[in-house]
Amino acid sequence: MAARRPSILVVEDTAAIRLSVAAFLESRGFSVTEAENGRGAVRALDRRGFDLIVTDVLMPEMDGIELIKAVRASRPEAKILAMSGGAPGLPAGFLLKMTEMFAADAILYKPFRNEELEAAVERLLGRLPPN
Known part of the structure; x- marks a missing residue:
């Protein structure tokens, strides 16, 4: 029996970025679902x-x-x-610091390289040691 592929929800309003991130993660063996905003993400999480x-x-x-707060309330794990x-x-550093205050597990500054995305995903899924 094949191992279950980790599932990732990619939430991004810019279609080109969303499609690029999703395609890259799928090429790395992940099962990916896309949402174009937090409201769509909540529907997917339901x-x-x-x-x-x-x-x-x-x-x-x-x-x-708002999405992070909703996820932490319904799926804290x-x-x-x-x-x-x-x-x-609104500098990225300020926005990302706010996400950490609301319990995001990791942050990534755009633009990022695929390798940075892959390393962050692998760390969060416990497949790489923390940095």
């Missing part, structure tokens, strides 16, 4: 659990911080990787 949630911070309808490139007047 249907099933995920080993890891990779979420952008700034998104319409429901942002990444879920691992969360927050990613951001910031916005005018």
